[in-house]
Amino acid sequence: MNWTDVFATRTLRMKASEIRELLKLLNQPDIISFGGGIPDPDLFPTAAFQDAIVSALNPGNESSALQYSVSEGYGPLRDWLATHMTALGIPCVRDNIMITSGSQQALDYLGKLLLSPGDTALIGWPTYLGALGAFNAYEPHYDRLDPGSNRSAEDYAQTAQSKGGRVKFAYASVDFANPTGKTLDLSERGAILDLAETLDIAVIEDAAYQALRFDGEAIPPMLALEIARKGNIEACRTLYCGSFSKTLAPGLRVGWVCGAAQVISQLVLTKQAADLHSATLNQMAIETVASTIFDQHTGMLRQTYKARRDAMLAALSAQMPEGVEWTRPEGGMFIWVTLPPGMDAAEVLQHALTHQRVAFVPGQAFHADGSGANTLRLSFSLADEAEISEGISRLGQAIRAVRG
Structure with missing residues (x-):
């Protein structure tokens, strides 16, 4: 054949x-x-994960750890993340969070959710190779996201229209970006939010390295800046993608998306159709370790x-x-x-x-x-x-x- x-x-x-x-x-x-x-x-x-996995498989827990579970993710982990996100300036609850198999799966799901063939995604030049791999399957065009330029929203919209679609989202790796190591400053983050507002598009904030700041003052995530503007996560267009891969254990493949509940609900349907849910045992182990030593x-x-x-x-x-x-x-x-x-x-x-x-x-x-x-x-x-x-x-x- x-x-x-x-x-x-x-x-x-x-x-x-x-x-x-x-x-x-x-x-x-x-x-x-x-x-x-x-x-x-x-x-x-390693030792913390050994203890966490043994605990998850103790009598009384094993039925939860080894059984099918909800697509949204393990409840206690989502609650821990809601507290973690709130500390970053992003007040939210578990309904604003879905667990994914690493943030790479989050990018794939968001590409599937937002892109129709011929649409345009705004990305950095260069950008994370995994994002290109995730988005490519949904047949978009790419345009250069440059928050320091004077390029108008109208120009972005017209360019996308000339290619047969519309701009759907701006994707940015905001802190110590893969591959450049660069960080978007406060004005650049604000410029992306302004552009997205004018174009009426989503913002995908890739925050995989956010916890690994060595020098300088921390800059609020774009979702935190947008909440400060609008007062509530439910009014925001930014979708924050986080991961435990760079902080705790990449092999367990645990990441998350945080955003408006309406978008999370749609992502849950996407996950149900793809893999039902992320591995429960892995989520339980991550929650135990994160809540004790993160x-x-x-x-x-x-x-x-x-x-x-x-x-x-x-x-x-x-x-x-x-x-x-x-x-x-x-x-x-x-x-x-x-x-x-x-x-x-x-x-x-x-x-x-x-x-x-x-x-x-x-x-x-x-x-x-x-x-x-x-x-x-x-x-x-x-x-x-x-x-x-x-x-x-x-x-x-x-x-x-x-x-x-």
Whole structure:
């Protein structure tokens, strides 16, 4: 059978993740990898999860932990999250929260909920590769979201109309963004909210790294800013996507969406049709661990990752050849590097893997239009300071060799 003849047209937009492919290199011990933006497993609260899972399976609990459950998610976890969100300036209740299998599933569901073929999504340039993967299946067009520009809402609307649809949402990774490490300041967040109000579109706020701030003053989430404007979450168009993957345990696949109850109710129907509900045992374990050690544990993560970020910034300053630039994030897991014009990061990667045994992610994959060939993403979350120093030295060698 020729399966390509029966695959849906949307599959033409589905591509293998360059990051997922690079993760396979982690099994090669001689490669120093700055590729995958993944937490250090040595920092997982393993003992706390062991106790939490045993507790969830104790007599009296096991029927809940192992049985089908509600699509909205485990009630006590949603209650904990409502308290957590309220502390971030987002007063809400459990009906404003749905549990997802990681925030990646939240992006997929929101793409399914909001996008018809030919509609336009406003995204950063570059943007999170996983967001592109999630949205691509719903056959949108992309337009560049640039809150610092003077581009009018009318221009966005007319451009979308010329492509056969309308603008449906603005997507932004707001704190220490993947891939750039940049944070949207207060004025940029306000500008996105203003644009969304004028266009009457949704805002998807990707806050996966919000808890990993090392320096500077915390900036309120966009949903908190909108609530301050409108007085109530039910009047807001912003949908906050959070995750425990970067703070507690990515393998348990627990994330959440927080927003107006009307939208959450529709997302629940989407989840019912897709996977019924996220794994209850995982949710119970997350709730137990989060309610006991979340603040303490994330404090330790910030201290550890800050030291690694500092090591990478110092190594870049010492080892990068002239003409190479990079971001200086206040948190998160990533530094974005821009090579001199005309250089190709994919070519540098090939040389670096073959000769220097160091890996990173070329930046072109993060650009919806295929631009950004001279950019690359470095993650500092997995390597220790000694590995970072050695790996950046190797990267400098690779860049010099390719540049000639």
